[in-house]
Every structure is written in structure tokens, then in C-alpha cells.
Amino acid sequence: MQHFFVPPSQVGEGEILVTGPDVNHMRNVLRMRPGEELVVSDGNNRQYRCAIDHYEGENAFLSILEEKETDTELPSRIYLFQGLPKQEKMEWIVQKSVELGVCQVIPVATRRSVVRLDEKKAAKKVARWQQIAESAAKQAGRGYIPQVGDVQIYARALEQAAELDVVLIPYELERDVRRSREILEGIRPGQSVGIFIGPEGGFEKEEVEAALAAGAYPISLGRRILRTETAGLTALSLLMFHLEA
DSSP, rough: OOOEOOGGGBBOOEEEEEOOOOHHHIIISSSTTOOOEEEOOOSSSSEEEEEEEEEETTEEEEEEEEEOOOSSSSOEEEEEEEEEEEETHHHHHHHHHHHOOSEEEEEETTOOOOOOOHHHHHHHHHOOOOOHHHHHHHTTTTOOOOEEEOOEEHHHHHHHHHSSSSSEEETTTTTOOOHHHHHHTTTTOOOOEEEOOOTTTTHHHHHHHHHOOOOOOOOEEOOOOOHHHHHHHHHHHHHHHHHHO
16 A cells, blocks of 8 residues: 655644645556545654545645554664765665664764765755655655754764764674673663664774764674675664564
């Protein structure tokens, strides 16, 4: 069943108003007609099974058939601080991390990031990544659309992470798997968690030291060295399994 998002202000008594590009997608791309059913989320963990009532200009009016609370969100808010990777890897990372339940993806320019984005290019990239996040949220049945933040320098990302309850930094020189397991299993539902992932080549030693000085926990994801597009998804998968168990 097709899945769309609307702001809470467009949810009325027994009816939902859809505006903008989604209307064109419904009517002209999907060729949905009155009477067809779809799912709508309001971004506040409320989900509605609806039927198209009618189109009027650039608006679509839906009749609410059923309302329920979304149960697809993790009990903790997970923030992925992703070192900028090369080529199109970031698109894959955004898509899959949204499927795994991430709350927000923050692109981070680190010392070993090969990609260098000026302000204009960065804005275009973030807009593209946000579109991918929205599509992934629809596919995964998420209760809201995770946000892709603006590209941050590493120091600013550490400042942002300082507001979270727990910060993790997977590091290839961290070998204590047992201690890493204890740290992950100690995270409680309701806590906010940040995960720092380096780009190709990983973090420089000084960057790791800065994260540890700011209170981050170094963890191991196993004895093998993972690619940047694999490491964050592995950490997210471990957290998802732990928090939803």
C-alpha cells in the first residue's frame, strides 16, 4: 500500500488534506483514483489508513478509515555522524540507515574525507539525501521522516553530540569486544545515542582522541575492518536488535 507523509495541521476530523508534489505523484504517476486506499503518517507517530475521496485542483482529499499509533520507531533516538565518503556511497548510507531506524544523519567533513563540498554543492547534496531519506521512510513504514543535517566540520559535530546521552565511536584499534558488548547492552530505551563513523581511511588518531576527551566510548565491531558504508549500518543493526529485544 502506498505511503505518504503530511504535517499534523493537514489532518482533520475524518479527513486528510494532501498538497504539493505528492498530489501529482498520486494522480499522474501512480494513477490513483477515488476509492483507492493508502497509508498516511503525520510525523507524530500517528498513522492513518485512508481512501481517496476526490481531487480538487492541486489538492487531494482523503477519508480516514482507520487511525493507529505507529509502532515502527525505535525507543531511542539514534544520530549517525557520518564522515563524508566518496562517490555515491552517502546515498546508500542514508537509505539503509533510515530503514534501520536512525533519527538523523549528520554528514561530517573529517581530515581524511576526500570529498570537499562548497556551500552551494553541499546544499544540493543535502537536498538530494533528504529526498532519499523520505523515500526510505515511506518504504520502511516509518512514523516520521528522519532529517539529513547540514554538513558539519568535525569539531562542530562533537559539540552537537555532547548534548546526547551516549556517544559511540567504532574504532579499528579498539580490540575489546567484550567491553564493547557491555557498552552497547548498557544503553537503555529512551536514551539518545550518537554514532561517529569515519570516511574511507577512518579517523585520524587526533580525531579519535578528541572524541574520547568529549566523552565518547570507543567500541569494536568485530575483528574485521569494515568499510565506511558498512560500519554505521552494523552499529545501527546492533542497537536496533538490542533496543527492540
